[in-house]
Amino acid sequence: GDSVTQMEGPVTLSEEAFLTINCTYTATGYPSLFWYVQYPGEGLQLLLKATKADDKGSNKGFEATYRKETTSFHLEKGSVQVSDSAVYFCALSDPRGWGSARQLTFGSGTQLTVLP
């Protein structure tokens, strides 16, 4: 079945450092890809998404490009802030079929801590 593999955490960076969190996936079709963020005590929030190969999702300075040839969707940010400290989840959704929103398959999450 479908699966998502994220780089092991936790990741600790200094403010203004460059961030990369690796994500690779296995899927039989052509999934949509997502990054979700979970702040302490809160639910998951969609950070960005990409629905087809070579699409780039971006939001709040974060970017990720859908790479079909390497089955990857790595998250990057050029300059992290203390407020970016959270857990980041890579996820996919198989768009085949008709009907309601597709289920999400998540990676195990990467804890990011940004120090001032």
Next chain:
Amino acid sequence: ETGVTQSPTHLIKTRGQQVTLRCSSQSGHNTVSWYQQALGQGPQFIFQYYREEENGRGNFPPRFSGLQFPNYSSELNVNALELDDSALYLCASSLGGGLAGSYNEQFFGPGTRLTVL
């Protein structure tokens, strides 16, 4: 516009008991999905309800069951609780019924933290 809400926030049960968790979907949404998030893990899909019918199920035993009501709120019921059921249970609502190939964003609630002793 009210977001997704869940109740209770925290719950402690003992092994063998039954539990009911509740979710109110975001206004205008007709689809609710439930996920289980064990400590340090990503959420795992339990099942989804679309217009009061179960519309997809993950790899969870039948003692995990659910309901969706006419107002699209939902319940997750777990019978015969086991220690491994201790987790954060997340509810997500969305507007379903889209065309094949489309994706309707799922909006997550804050979750219910269940502890089984």
